[in-house]
Amino acid sequence: MADTATPTKKQEIIAQAYDAFYNGGFHATGIDTVMANSGISKRTLYKYFPSKEDLIEAVLEQYGEDTDALLFTPALARSDDPRAQIAALFDVRREIMEKTACRGCLAMKAGQEYIGKHAGIAAHGREASVYLEGRFIELCEKAGLANPRETGRQIGLLFQGAALTAQMQQDPSTFDVARKAADILLAV
Amino acid sequence: MADTATPTKKQEIIAQAYDAFYNGGFHATGIDTVMANSGISKRTLYKYFPSKEDLIEAVLEQYGEDTDALLFTPALARSDDPRAQIAALFDVRREIMEKTACRGCLAMKAGQEYIGKHAGIAAHGREASVYLEGRFIELCEKAGLANPRETGRQIGLLFQGAALTAQMQQDPSTFDVARKAADILLAV
């Protein structure tokens, strides 16, 4: 009846694979590991996803939706002022890291692992990067900046650098440092 | 006689592994691939490096030295002014990308792949991140900035974000965007 009430088997598989790949990496995590203690048999998995790469792409699409739901939507809801919304993106990103541990951006991790190997997966990394910049550019436009395209890209670089560095150094305060830099760029 | 004249077999192995891991990733690249068309037998390889992880650590140490020789040394040589040196780091990084193709930071790539799996390798990623920030902080101190520690970290985030984004989007001009942002942060 309801069509989003109970999770589809397909969604269940994606959710399990999501965690497994996030924690273990893509190449390093086998299909067997994805299924371990998850109540999903290999036959069912391959029914929905003909190959590991297909599964990875589905996971990355889910990740994109999650990023909207967990990062952009809550951050933009915190204020109506685009400058404050930009700052909120750094804050929410920090909170996500503090809640869900060390992990960086899954799509870019995938992009790095599959660059030159699997076009579809690598494209997800590129698109995630472009999408993030686009959101910042959009906010810079709303803020009425002189050069929203450049400033938006710059803030995007800060954000991506912060996500990577925070993960490497296991230090969520990195996002605060980045937010202050974004404030300076917005003030010019 | 000379002790750096002819490359040691050990150095030869590292150089071959360096390229193989850079192009293929760590988990995805097998020992067999490292040796393919390289004139190095498996027996010799395992004589010098008892495990793949040992080899990876040696490669990362070499990568650190290369980064000094190919990035920091030439960039710092371009000027005596610390602000200009910071700008030069972005320029040289762009030139490196244009010369040697798409590749991002090997140490952080390794850190991402081995986080929670191999402490020694993961530590190289963390150290590379900290080292980079340290170099920028040092230059910010020389430039007489009010808060060199914070500004140095911020510029480090820009640099790391630019390296990742430039790789993802295959766009070397990303480093120019980052350099302009660094200029703004330095002018405050």
Next chain:
DNA sequence: CCATAGGTAAACAGATCAGTTTACATTGTC
């Protein structure tokens, strides 16, 4: 000329990988 050191080449072991197949259990429907 021979011994030793250091190398290549390649077979091999055991684990694990992606993906297929066979067999069986469960469930809802007619």
Next chain:
DNA sequence: GACAATGTAAACTGATCTGTTTACCTATGG
């Protein structure tokens, strides 16, 4: 109760992985 759909469980294939071992080659030095 029969049937079809959907699932689990697990054996299996063939490739590939890390790492070991056996056998042979080649240079150098006494």
